[in-house]
Amino acid sequence: MPKKPDDALVPYTGDRLAQARSVATLHDDELKRRASAAARDKNLDDLWAITLAYLTSDSHAGVGASKHTLRAYRKGVEVLVEYAADHAWNLLRPGRREPGLFVAHLSASGLKPATVHSRVASANALYRALRWAGATDADPFADVKRPKDRTKGIVKNPPYKTDFVTAMAEVARADERALILLMAHAGLRIAEALALAWEHVHFERKRLLVAHGKGDKARLVPMSAKLREALHALRVERGLPSRGFVFTFHAYATAYERLRRLARSIDREDEFRGFHAGRKLAGTRLYAQVKDFTRVAGFLGHEQVDTTRRYVELPEDDLADAVENFE
Incomplete structure (x- = not known):
């Protein structure tokens, strides 16, 4: 060497x-x-x-x-x-x-x-x-052509099915259940979930604060009743802390392996596809309620609404009712 x-x-x-x-x-x-x-x-x-x-x-x-x-x-x-x-x-x-x-x-x-x-x-x-650093003026990749992916991301990695998330949550440990619902209900990125602190969980306001989201942007996220219950149960298990990290593990690989093993325990390991599919489920379910990509973008912490469109799975007959009475 x-x-x-x-x-x-x-x-x-x-x-x-x-x-x-x-x-x-x-x-x-x-x-x-x-x-x-x-x-x-x-x-x-x-x-x-x-x-x-x-x-x-x-x-x-x-x-x-x-x-x-x-x-x-x-x-x-x-x-x-x-x-x-x-x-x-x-x-x-x-x-x-x-x-x-x-x-x-x-x-x-x-x-x-x-x-x-x-x-x-x-x-x-x-x-x-x-x-x-002043070492070169070269910008060799400025005009280079890149391959196009004709398959939409929502097709390649669709949202989890609600019943899969429910089945996982039912048998999960308290911390695993909270992690699952932070993504599938609150739409957090895995890094945002693992960095969540108790002082940013506001049970009375039914909100949590993502203090440092992607691009270091903060946002307030509403919590579902089930997510509040899961976080409260975890907090009770931990002795009711008011500060400090929600999770005792912070590595992506650790979180991935914990949830993969959980999926295997219910014989559904083939359905586990990491964390983004849970986030997409949250976005898809919220859009079904509000029908507004801008509001869903704010919920997910997207700067561009076009990004949000790639996260939301629309039903094939989404326009059926709209065109039913065309004359």
Whole structure:
């Protein structure tokens, strides 16, 4: 294994902002030199450190970028760096046709269009970071064509059926039941649910506060009667805490495995598809009540209503009553 240079960007193990500061506060010439060296040597650790510093200090998401988002970005940067190394790609001066070949390689490897889009987004982030560091002016993925997915997301990953959620909740432990209903009734993202604190659960107002949603946006979310009951039961089990995290586990993988095992215990593991399907169920049920995508978008924490449209499953005969009496 080659020896790491003495002036390499050593990964910092503290908080994200401190790590970003250790890179962003370098003198312009020094940051440019290190970024150029990292790109030349295809040093993944240093390239990711620069990308993370850029994402934290100079992107729209900033310090609010979720761990899930950062994991996806890092994986994408890793894939690009490995491809560049295997194909003698000069990262600072990529050939005009090389980005298109990279995207074609991703598609040919069997990745779904959504994953290809994610990898390209990561590559774009890396190049924004390299431009931010002054190492290059290249923007190779600006015009690259990406594969289109003709199948709607609501078809590929539809909402859970209500009876599945009910069956899971009936046999779940108190914390698992609360987690299930936070997604299927309140429409929370898994990161939002795992970060929920007791001081943000307002039983009397029948609301909970998502203090740091996607993009660090806060929102108030109404709680169903069953969700309030589930959270109250969990709070009683915990000794009626008024502060602190609702859940004792905070890792995505832990939550996933807990609910997967729960589905297996009722012989319905094949129906378990992670967390987003529960969120889609909440959006679908709310839309059926209010018939207003704008209100559902606010409920789910979507900035764009078009995103919400992809979360709501409409019945095939949704317009039947509307056209029944056409003359």
